[in-house]
Amino acid sequence: MPFESTLRDYREAAAAFSRPARLFLLCTTLAWTGYGVNQVLFNLYLVEAGFDEAFVGRAVFWNGLGLALAALPAGQLADRWGRRRGLILGAIIEGLGLLTRTLVPTPAMVYGGSALAGVGQSLMAIGAAPFITEHSTARERTHLFSAFFASELLASVAGNLIGGWLPVGFGRLLAPGALLAYRWTLLLGAAIQLASLLPLFMMRDLHEARLSHASYAEDRSAVRMLWPIAINAFCIGVGAGLVIPFMNLYFRSRFQCSSAQIGVFFSLAQVSTALAALLAPALARKFGKLRTATASQLLSLPFLVTLGAEKHLAVAVPAFWMRATLMQASIPLVSTFVMEALPAGLRARSTSVTNLVWNAGWAVSATLSGLLIRRFGYSIPFFITAVLYATAALFFYFSFRHTAERGGSPRLSEEAKGLRGEGPATE
Numbered sequence: 001m002p003f004e005s006t007l008r009d010y011r012e013a014a015a016a017f018s019r020p021a022r023l024f025l026l027c028t029t030l031a032w033t034g035y036g037v038n039q040v041l042f043n044l045y046l047v048e049a050g051f052d053e054a055f056v057g058r059a060v061f062w063n064g065l066g067l068a069l070a071a072l073p074a075g076q077l078a079d080r081w082g083r084r085r086g087l088i089l090g091a092i093i094e095g096l097g098l099l100t101r102t103l104v105p106t107p108a109m110v111y112g113g114s115a116l117a118g119v120g121q122s123l124m125a126i127g128a129a130p131f132i133t134e135h136s137t138a139r140e141r142t143h144l145f146s147a148f149f150a151s152e153l154l155a156s157v158a159g160n161l162i163g164g165w166l167p168v169g170f171g172r173l174l175a176p177g178a179l180l181a182y183r184w185t186l187l188l189g190a191a192i193q194l195a196s197l198l199p200l201f202m203m204r205d206l207h208e209a210r211l212s213h214a215s216y217a218e219d220r221s222a223v224r225m226l227w228p229i230a231i232n233a234f235c236i237g238v239g240a241g242l243v244i245p246f247m248n249l250y251f252r253s254r255f256q257c258s259s260a261q262i263g264v265f266f267s268l269a270q271v272s273t274a275l276a277a278l279l280a281p282a283l284a285r286k287f288g289k290l291r292t293a294t295a296s297q298l299l300s301l302p303f304l305v306t307l308g309a310e311k312h313l314a315v316a317v318p319a320f321w322m323r324a325t326l327m328q329a330s331i332p333l334v335s336t337f338v339m340e341a342l343p344a345g346l347r348a349r350s351t352s353v354t355n356l357v358w359n360a361g362w363a364v365s366a367t368l369s370g371l372l373i374r375r376f377g378y379s380i381p382f383f384i385t386a387v388l389y390a391t392a393a394l395f396f397y398f399s400f401r402h403t404a405e406r407g408g409s410p411r412l413s414e415e416a417k418g419l420r421g422e423g424p425a426t427e
Helices: 002-015 019-048 053-080 083-103 107-134 138-173 178-194 197-201 220-224 226-255 259-287 289-309 313-328 331-341 344-376 379-400
Strands: none
Touching: 002 138, 002 259, 019 053, 019 083, 019 107, 019 138, 019 178, 019 197, 019 226, 019 259, 053 083, 053 107, 053 226, 053 344, 083 107, 083 178, 083 197, 107 138, 107 331, 107 344, 138 178, 138 259, 138 331, 220 226, 226 259, 226 289, 226 313, 226 344, 226 379, 259 289, 259 313, 259 331, 289 313, 289 331, 289 379, 331 344, 331 379, 344 379
8 A cells, every 4th residue: 555655664764863853853843833823823912912914014024034134144153063053042042032022012022022033043944954964864864854844834733723722711811801811822832932942952962063165165066056946945935925924814804713713724734734744755756856846836826826816714724724735745855855956065055045035035025915915905915926936836846857866975984973864964
């Protein structure tokens, strides 16, 4: 049976995950649980505090600005200071940002806290893909990227459920009104995010090689690969910024859904996406990572257009699930493809550039989208995003269709390196 074969393949690959990889998956689970609480609740918290959609868009802009400004320094820090230390610093800064903007919901503190959280998120995001690549082998790397992505999604499910349902309990226990209940729930989310530091501290004996760009001969053909990677990320970032930050407000404004309902919608979307991501390696083995990822992204577009046009909740919710599943399930395949195609000295640089342009596009488009939504409603941003996603998917495919897909590079021997799968690969 194909499903049994896929499951057996995953068990074998998971058994090969190194200790740093397993601890990093735990770190990811905690960090994204905290993020999931904020994802479903923070915009509602701002609206409850008296702000409008335009202000929400500006808050998203500052978060994206923090992500973008920290992107290039974060890549250099990850190379020269070590992936693990960069991740620790990122978790601390993100947690402080989440606490700041929740405790003091004034414009200055919301903007500042959002930017600070963005800096921390940038440090964690940029260190993640190189860390995974360098603490895995070719045999299990695609499975590890899929497990990493599934951990993000399933942790977001937990966070979405906490963010959706816990305010109801807090509202009954503490005081009437949603604002205080939202605040306590968001503070719990920040505490969970800060707990992601614990698995990173458990790797204190981990040895990581410090990388210097000067130690790698610049391969011009490899450096040129960064351009289509960056253009793809920018188009997706602009498109995502138009609609993703406003999905919770979309369901509340167009369909009058409660925070609990929105939490369930988000959670089920994450579950279906996680399952699709876990199946992705089997499809990629048969059709190739690039073709599978491109097909998945293009298949998501009709559902995105449906969301913009639909007026019935019974149709909008399944379209929301299908769009999220098909678009996001491609992410681990693209990440693995890019990390394996680049030499070690360019991996952090690639994630830096990707995060810089993605979040710059996100920040600007989220600001514009808040104004568009207030004037024209939600339909136009969805339609523009569909065009941008199609452009990104096709451009990326035609840029790399002749690039051979390969596994990881040769690894140091166990005697030279210590523990298999627990250090950077050599190029």
